[in-house]
Each structure stands twice: as structure tokens, then as C-alpha cells.
Amino acid sequence: MSPPSRTVLRVPQQTSRERRPAPPRPAHRRDTGRDPGPEALPETLDAALTDEAVLATYRRMFAALARDSGAVVDDPALVDIAETLFDAFAEAGEEWLTHEQMRHACRAHPTDRFESRLRVLRGLGAIREVFPKPNQLRYRASFTSVVGLMFIRRMMDDGGQSEMHRLLALEDLNAADPRTTMEEARQSAGNLARAFRLWALELITLTNGTIEELREQAPKLWGTEEIARRAQSLHGTILRRWPDLDRTCTELRAAIYAYSDASRRAAGRLADSAGTTRNLTLLPAETWRTFAQTASKERLAAVLDGFVFDSPAPWHDPAAIATAVDEAPRPAPVRPAPPRSPLPDAGPVESADGGVAGLDRLAAVAESTLGGRASVPLDEVLTGDWAAMRRVLADLASADLRPELPYRLRWSDAVAADPGGQPSWRSDGTLERVPTDD
Amino acid sequence: MTETPTTDTAKNTDAAETSTVRLITTPADPGEGADPALAAAPAHARARAYGPLALGLTEPAAPGFVRLSLGDAVTSAPTTAGDAAPATGGPATSPVIALPAWPDGATPSILDEYGTAPVPVERSGETRRVLAACLRACWSDLSAEPWPGVPASVADVLACYRALIGRGDDMTRSRAVGALRRLADTGWIIRSGDVVRLGPRCATWPPESHSVLRELVRRLPGPQAAAGPVTLPLDASAPLDQPTPSETPAASSDAAHSGHGEPAAAPADVRPGGAGRDETASDLDKLLSAYDERRRAELVAAFMAVEHAAEPVHEARFAALRDPALRRTLAEMLARRGRTLIQRRDTWTSGYDDDVAARVAGAPGAGTRPGLSEGERAVLTLVLVHSVAIPRADGLLSEDTWLSPYPVAVEELRRRTLLPIGELESALRTLRQAGLLTQVKAVSEEAPGGYVPGPQFHRLTAAARRRLQEELILAAGPQTPLATAIRARRA
Numbered sequence: 001m002s003p004p005s006r007t008v009l010r011v012p013q014q015t016s017r018e019r020r021p022a023p024p025r026p027a028h029r030r031d032t033g034r035d036p037g038p039e040a041l042p043e044t045l046d047a048a049l050t051d052e053a054v055l056a057t058y059r060r061m062f063a064a065l066a067r068d069s070g071a072v073v074d075d076p077a078l079v080d081i082a083e084t085l086f087d088a089f090a091e092a093g094e095e096w097l098t099h100e101q102m103r104h105a106c107r108a109h110p111t112d113r114f115e116s117r118l119r120v121l122r123g124l125g126a127i128r129e130v131f132p133k134p135n136q137l138r139y140r141a142s143f144t145s146v147v148g149l150m151f152i153r154r155m156m157d158d159g160g161q162s163e164m165h166r167l168l169a170l171e172d173l174n175a176a177d178p179r180t181t182m183e184e185a186r187q188s189a190g191n192l193a194r195a196f197r198l199w200a201l202e203l204i205t206l207t208n209g210t211i212e213e214l215r216e217q218a219p220k221l222w223g224t225e226e227i228a229r230r231a232q233s234l235h236g237t238i239l240r241r242w243p244d245l246d247r248t249c250t251e252l253r254a255a256i257y258a259y260s261d262a263s264r265r266a267a268g269r270l271a272d273s274a275g276t277t278r279n280l281t282l283l284p285a286e287t288w289r290t291f292a293q294t295a296s297k298e299r300l301a302a303v304l305d306g307f308v309f310d311s312p313a314p315w316h317d318p319a320a321i322a323t324a325v326d327e328a329p330r331p332a333p334v335r336p337a338p339p340r341s342p343l344p345d346a347g348p349v350e351s352a353d354g355g356v357a358g359l360d361r362l363a364a365v366a367e368s369t370l371g372g373r374a375s376v377p378l379d380e381v382l383t384g385d386w387a388a389m390r391r392v393l394a395d396l397a398s399a400d401l402r403p404e405l406p407y408r409l410r411w412s413d414a415v416a417a418d419p420g421g422q423p424s425w426r427s428d429g430t431l432e433r434v435p436t437d438d
Numbered sequence: 439m440t441e442t443p444t445t446d447t448a449k450n451t452d453a454a455e456t457s458t459v460r461l462i463t464t465p466a467d468p469g470e471g472a473d474p475a476l477a478a479a480p481a482h483a484r485a486r487a488y489g490p491l492a493l494g495l496t497e498p499a500a501p502g503f504v505r506l507s508l509g510d511a512v513t514s515a516p517t518t519a520g521d522a523a524p525a526t527g528g529p530a531t532s533p534v535i536a537l538p539a540w541p542d543g544a545t546p547s548i549l550d551e552y553g554t555a556p557v558p559v560e561r562s563g564e565t566r567r568v569l570a571a572c573l574r575a576c577w578s579d580l581s582a583e584p585w586p587g588v589p590a591s592v593a594d595v596l597a598c599y600r601a602l603i604g605r606g607d608d609m610t611r612s613r614a615v616g617a618l619r620r621l622a623d624t625g626w627i628i629r630s631g632d633v634v635r636l637g638p639r640c641a642t643w644p645p646e647s648h649s650v651l652r653e654l655v656r657r658l659p660g661p662q663a664a665a666g667p668v669t670l671p672l673d674a675s676a677p678l679d680q681p682t683p684s685e686t687p688a689a690s691s692d693a694a695h696s697g698h699g700e701p702a703a704a705p706a707d708v709r710p711g712g713a714g715r716d717e718t719a720s721d722l723d724k725l726l727s728a729y730d731e732r733r734r735a736e737l738v739a740a741f742m743a744v745e746h747a748a749e750p751v752h753e754a755r756f757a758a759l760r761d762p763a764l765r766r767t768l769a770e771m772l773a774r775r776g777r778t779l780i781q782r783r784d785t786w787t788s789g790y791d792d793d794v795a796a797r798v799a800g801a802p803g804a805g806t807r808p809g810l811s812e813g814e815r816a817v818l819t820l821v822l823v824h825s826v827a828i829p830r831a832d833g834l835l836s837e838d839t840w841l842s843p844y845p846v847a848v849e850e851l852r853r854r855t856l857l858p859i860g861e862l863e864s865a866l867r868t869l870r871q872a873g874l875l876t877q878v879k880a881v882s883e884e885a886p887g888g889y890v891p892g893p894q895f896h897r898l899t900a901a902a903r904r905r906l907q908e909e910l911i912l913a914a915g916p917q918t919p920l921a922t923a924i925r926a927r928r929a
Contacts, residue, residue: 267919285831291914300816315546324566
């Protein structure tokens with residue numbers, strides 16, 4: 001089949017991103033009629049539709065308009081091109097778009113695809129030349145096609161439920177309009193009866209079919225009590241105004257009841273057969289989110305009323321307790337720091353310096369200790385606290401060990417003990433200056 | 439709305455009763471009156487659901503229970519419990535406590551032999567070390583059994599713990615306090631205010647394992663050790679602190695006297711103050727006695743496995759699950775405990791029998807019963823909605839189960855629900871500890887961490903799973919045709 005001969009309709013691709021929460025509906029009211037029917041189901045199509053399901057919907061929606069059975073797109077991605085083009089036209093303003101600009105807008109799609117789509121869109125008049133003359137380079141989009149897209153998107157959202165709402169509301173207004181004739185009312189009631197009957201029949205067939213198909217399709221087809229209520233109100237209006245339409249109204253009434261009943265049956269079969277968690281699918285994710293975000297603590301807790309769960313009862317085996325104790329994390333042992341002198345310390349670099357400066361300092365210490373004498377007993381010079389004493393002693397010992405310096409320490413064997421003093425004992429010693437040869 | 443589920447539940451279970459009763463009575467030997475054994479089923483279910491049962495002083499325990507009476511030793515406990523009673527829960531402070539007994543002296547440790555993981559213990563090392571510290575402080579007379587021991591002050595227990603691990607910083611202390619809370623929640627200790635004593639579950643240690651504990655307690659440092667320089671007590675070759683029967687009571691009674699009024703009476707007695715441990719007639723013995731030793735052991739192993747393993751166990755490992763005849767006996771054993779076998783493909787676990795669960799949940803005073811608090815139930819519901827219902831509505835989950843790989847972030851629960859934030863953390867902790875929630879660690883940006891329903895959801899019967907689904911739908915979409923259908927079916 002050559003592309004131009006195909007009647008390809010423009011419908012948007014439904015993606016999960018585009019799912020919108022259903023519009024708020026008026027408060028539900030229990031029907032006081034004979035059969036209350038199912039209560040309102042405000043939003044029904046939020047379940048993810050696979051590509052095939054999307055296409056199936058496209059085909060069904062446009063069956064009445066299609067020229068042959070292959071007339072609807074066979075790839076939902078094709079709809080993207082039309083949508084992208086309409087977006088581009090909306091932004092373009094009065095200048096509209098050239099062929100190149102359209103191509104640029106659809107640069108994400110392959111050229112041959114784009115061209116074939118464009119041919120179809122032009123063939124059906126969704127995109128037209130700005131002026132109908134040869135070699136026209138500028139194109140404009142059709143408002144009707146864009147509105148059509150919006151309508152299709154709504155149909156995709158809830159399987160036509162909102163359209164039914166609007167239709168019923170409009171019919172109600174029409175029925176109340178003094179200009180409406182009885183013939184128009186009859187026609188309107190007949191149309192509605194037919195729609196409800198078909199709706200109910202589809203539900204009944206689904207209810208008797210496989211559970212998988214029912215699960216997939218039912219949410220779209222379930223009506224709401226609101227729709228049934230509106231339909232009954234319309235029915236009442238028509239019957240009051242034109243009692244002669246009694247027979248048509250009876251048919252409408254029967255169709256509405258059949259629809260309510262079929263809707264309830266489908267729900268019942270799903271509830272009976274859908275396993276132990278699968279029915280959760282049947283509420284849209286948004287309903288669950290709303291519940292999680294708005295339910296009070298009491299309402300949430302009430303769900304689990306009557307359920308019995310185990311209280312925690314862990315087992316601590318004696319061997320496991322012993323193991324746990326053995327595996328206790330051991331703290332790293334604290335190592336005591338070596339004792340340090342509280343006095344300022346020149347540091348290791350300088351003290352290792354055996355150069356002239358070091359010798360000079362030792363000589364100066366020894367000389368100041370001797371105070372001009374040739375020798376001096378250590379008891380005399382080692383006074384004050386131990387910290388000071390040991391510094392002096394260390395310097396004198398160093399001087400003693402330096403062969404090039406003329407100072408020596410002479411120790412005797414005597415030890416003076418003083419338990420209360422500091423230090424508590426000391427050896428008897430003398431510092432003396434030894435004569436040098438030079 | 440709040441009324442509806444309750445009455446519906448009752449009706450539902452009434453309807454289910456006939457089938458359940460048939461299920462229970464069919465396998466019972468006709469010659470043997472099964473009724474008395476089954477009569478104890480609700481009591482066993484209560485003990486499993488709400489912890490050790492409190493009995494009156496003269497009240498006998500049902501078959502299959504160990505009856506623990508604290509005798510004189512506990513007369514002071516209720517008075518000391520006083521204001522702290524809520525911390526320990528009702529049953530724990532009662533003078534007589536009943537715990538289900540395991541067949542043939544088995545303990546959940548038997549799972550190790552079968553390579554099956556038991557219910558995980560939160561922070562197990564820390565919790566067990568704190569339990570060891572409690573033992574050190576409360577088990578005064580090592581020649582007697584550990585339970586009931588003597589009361590000890592919390593300060594003493596913490597000091598023992600400090601000495602045991604050699605650290606005394608604030609974090610160590612707060613973790614030890616957390617472990618004490620977990621032990622008290624699970625019946626391993628009884629805490630009344632500042633006083634700690636060993637809990638009823640300590641009476642379930644089999645006598646042959648006492649020597650391990652005795653050895654352990656001998657080498658643990660006492661509370662005084664913590665005051666001095668840190669010494670590592672774990673060098674078994676040189677036990678640092680050999681408690682003598684006269685030394686330990688002195689240490690613990692110092693503290694006990696202060697808040698307690700009663701001295702730790704007669705530490706030399708085997709069971710101070712007339713405390714007693716009586717096992718009632720075994721409810722499972724009659725069922726088991728028909729089998730030779732090997733089969734009997736297989737039955738007991740399978741019983742312990744389905745009851746105490748963390749996850750359902752594969753039938754390949756347990757002969758009593760593979761063999762239909764043995765499995766039938768196993769089902770009977772479980773029925774006497776108010777339980778039923780739950781199969782999922784080749785794996786098995788146990789859950790509350792629907793009828794028994796309904797009776798336990800619908801028992802008078804159910805409103806004040808222990809178990810999950812309102813906040814905890816609310817949090818659990820939220821996790822179910824986020825982790826199961828929403829992914830399922832989005833078509834992400836395919837298996838018909840209440841477990842889910844899609845965690846809900848704590849942030850979601852904190853920010854976008856009407857739950858009081860203060861309750862959230864403690865509710866999550868309790869639910870996690872009970873295996874009702876599992877914490878999932880974040881692995882990447884795309885897979886953030888959070889909570890999913892825990893392994894306890896394996897233990898729901900098909901009827902309970904279905905009812906849970908219905909309750910959720912009734913709560914979240916009371917106006918939907920589905921909810922109408924559910925109500926119509928229940929009516």
C-alpha cells in the first residue's frame with residue numbers, strides 16, 4: 001500500500017509521563033433507586049498501557065472513519081511526529097513553518113519516516129500550505145486536528161468516561177432547553193440508550209472472558225455511579241417533559257441498569273479471582289499515593305486490625321553468646337608516652353652537634369660551675385630542684401667525657417642518703433680542672 | 439468504615455471456620471481425643487504473637503508450655519516494677535509466666551545443623567554481649583541454673599559490659615542501653631526501672647548448655663573491674679575474676695538493695711524463694727511417639743525449621759517436608775500450636791491458622807492487647823502501600839506475594855504522610871526487629887535504600903493475604919466498585 005493512500009490518523013502517544021490524575025468529581029451520592037450499583041470510580045485508566053493496547057484503542061476509536069483496516073498507525077512512535085509538528089507550529093507564530101523548519105523540528109526522527117508522515121498529514125489536511133499556490137514553501141497547521149488530538153488524549157485517559165459525563169451534561173441542558181423538540185429528545189435518548197447498552201455488553205463479554213483480558217480492560221469500562229446518576233436524571237427530565245417518550249425512556253432506563261449491573265459484576269469477578277495481591281493493580285497508583293499521603297494514623301492502622309503477627313523472639317544460643325563475647329572488639333592498648341623534661345629542649349639536631357659551639361657551651365658551664373677554682377665538690381653546685389640539677393650534671397658529665405676539654409669528674413665510693421630530700425641519695429663527687437700541656 | 443472490616447472479618451472467619459476445623463480434625467487419630475490438644479492452640483498463638491503468657495498464681499499452663507513461677511523472688515518485682523511496668527510489658531512482671539516448650543528439648547540452634555538461617559538478631563554481637571553482662575550480674579550462684587538468678591541494677595550490668603569490652607564512652611553506653619531494650623522487648627531480660635533480672639526466655643536454655651554459660655560467666659569481669667584500669671577479660675588462660683558464690687551476690691545486692699528493698703534472698707539456694715520451672719505434659723509427644731527415632735528427629739527438625747527459620751525452607755533439606763505422611767504429622771503438630779503449614783512452590787513455612795488467628799485477634803480486650811501499636815501498624819500499612827500496592831499498580835510486580843523489591847524511603851514516610859515524626863523511628867525499629875520490615879541498603883542513585891515488607895509476610899496464609907489486599911482496597915478506595923464488590927461478598 002502506498003503511503004498517501006493510507007488514512008493515518010493523528011493521535012498522541014500515551015506515555016506514563018503524561019498520565020494525569022483524574023479531574024475532581026462531585027461528591028458521590030448513594031442512589032436511592034432500586035439498585036445502587038457500584039459506587040463511583042473517579043479515575044479508572046492509569047494502568048500502564050502497552051504499545052499494543054494503545055494501538056488497539058487507536059484502531060477502535062477511528063474504526064468508524066477509516067477507509068480500510070490498515071488505516072491506523074502501526075507504531076505509536078509515528079504519532080510523536082504529528083505531535084512534535086503541532087508543537088512546532090504553535091511556537092512558530094504567524095510566519096508558520098517551512099519544510100526545512102518542520103524537518104528540523106522532527107530531527108529526532110528518520111527522514112523517510114518524517115516525509116511519509118508529512119505526506120499523510122498534508123493529504124488529510126492537518127497541515128496545509130499557507131496559500132494554495134504552486135511552490136508554496138510555508139505551511140500551517142489545522143486547529144481542528146489539534147483539538148482532535150486533545151480529544152483523543154482524553155479518550156485515552158479514561159476510555160471515554162469523561163466524554164460520557166460531558167455528553168450527559170450537555171444532553172441534560174438540551175433537554176431543559178425550551179427550543180428542544182420532542183424529536184430531538186427522542187433521538188438523544190435513543191443514542192444514549194444505545195451507548196449504554198454497548199458499554200454494558202462489552203463489560204458482560206469481558207466478565208465472561210479470560211480473567212487477564214478482564215483485568216486489562218475492565219478499569220476503562222467501569223462506569224461510575226455518577227454517570228448512572230446523570231443518565232437517570234436526564235431520563236427523568238425527558239420523561240417529565242415529554243411523557244409520550246415513555247417507551248424510549250424505558251429503553252434508556254433498562255440500558256442504564258444493565259450497565260450498572262455489568263459494571264458491578266465485572267468488579268465482583270475480579271475481586272473473586274484475582275489472587276491475593278493482584279487486585280491492587282485495579283486501583284490507580286495515584287489513588288494509593290493519595291491514600292498514603294492523606295490518611296490519618298488511625299485509618300492506616302485500621303487496615304491491619306485483626307491481623308496477628310509474631311512478636312520478635314530471637315534465639316540467643318549459649319554458644320553464640322560465648323562467641324559474641326570472644327569476638328568483642330578489643331580496644332587498642334594505650335601506650336604510655338615516654339617521660340619528657342618540662343624544661344625547654346633545644347632538640348636533637350643541636351645537641352647532636354659536636355662542633356665548637358657545643359664544646360664552648362660545655363666549657364662555659366664547667367667554668368661557671370668552678371667559679372675560678374681548680375676544683376669544686378658537687379654537693380655545692382648541685383642545688384635546687386632535680387630538674388635543674390640533672391641538667392647541670394648532664395653537662396658536666398659530657399664535659400668530663402670530652403678528652404679535648406680540661407674538666408674531669410672524680411667520684412668517690414661514699415653515698416649520702418637523704419630519704420626526704422631530692423634526690424634521695426647522691427654520690428660524693430668533685431669537678432676539677434686538669435692542667436693541659438699547652 | 440471502621441466498623442465494617444471488623445464485622446466483616448468476624449463473618450469471614452465464621453464462614454471459614456467449617457473448612458478450617460475440618461482441616462484440623464481430619465488428620466487427628468480418631469481414637470485419640472484431639473480436642474484437648476487443640477484447645478491450647480489459641481494460647482500458643484497468643485504466646486507467639488504477644489510474647490510469654492502471664493498466668494495467675496494458681497492457673498495451670500496449657501499443654502505444651504513451660505510454666506515458670508518466680509515465687510518469692512518476684513514478690514518484690516511488681517512493686518519495683520511500679521512505674522516502669524510499661525517498659526517490660528504486662529506479662530513479664532507477672533509472677534507466673536508460660537512459654538511454649540519445644541519438642542524433645544530442641545532449640546532453634548538445630549537450624550544450624552541443617553544449614554538454615556534462623557531469624558536474624560539485630561546487632562547480634564552487641565545484644566549477646568549485653569546479655570552476657572546481664573548473666574554476669576544476675577547469675578549469682580553458678581551451681582544453680584541461670585534462671586531466675588537475682589535482680590541486679592542496670593548500673594551493674596552496664597559496668598559489667600564496660601569491663602567486658604574495655605570501653606566506657608557514651609556511644610558504647612547508649613548502644614548497650616539499646617541492647618537492653620531489645621532484650622527486654624523479647625523476654626530475655628525483665629527490666630523494671632533500674633533493676634534487671636533474667637527473663638523467662640533464659641529458662642529455655644537446655645541444661646546441657648549451662649556449662650558453656652557457666653564457663654563464660656566465670657571469665658567475665660565483675661562490675662567493679664570497670665572502675666579500675668582496663669583489663670581484657672578474654673584471655674581464657676588466665677581468668678582474672680573468678681567470682682565466688684559469696685562475692686557476686688555482694689556486688690549485685692549492693693545495687694539491688696538500694697532500689698529494691700529486698701535482699702537477693704538466699705543465693706545459695708538452687709532456686710531462690712521457691713521459683714519453679716515446670717513443663718506441662720508435652721502436647722506433641724503423642725504424635726511423635728508413633729515414629730522411630732530417626733523420623734522423630736526429622737519431624738522435630740522440620741517443626742523447628744518452619745517455625746523459627748527466617749525464610750521458608752526448601753523441602754529438599756527436610757525429610758518431614760518431602761514425605762507427605764510425615765508432613766501430615768507435622769501439620770498436626772503445628773495445628774496444636776495454632777499454626778498451619780504454608781507452601782510456596784517447594785518451600786515451606788508456618789503461619790497462624792486462620793481460625794486461631796481470628797480468635798486471638800478478636801479476643802476480648804483485644805484493644806488493649808500487646809502487639810503492634812497503632813503507630814506501628816500505620817507505618818506497616820504505609821510500607822505495604824508504597825512497596826507493594828504502588829509498584830503493582832504500575833505493573834512492576836508480577837509475583838502474587840506481599841514481598842517486594844521496591845523499598846520505600848524513610849524520607850517519603852517522614853515527609854509525605856500524616857504520621858507524627860516522633861513515632862516513626864521507634865515504629866520502624868520495632869517492625870524491623872519483628873521481621874515485619876526489612877531494611878534495604880542503598881546501592882546506587884537509582885536504587886536508594888529504604889524499607890520493604892519483611893519475612894513475616896511469608897507467614898501469611900492465602901486467606902490472610904487476600905484479606906490484607908481487601909482491607910487495603912477498602913481503606914484506599916472505599917468508593918470504588920471493587921470495594922463495593924468486596925463488601926457485597928462479605929455481607
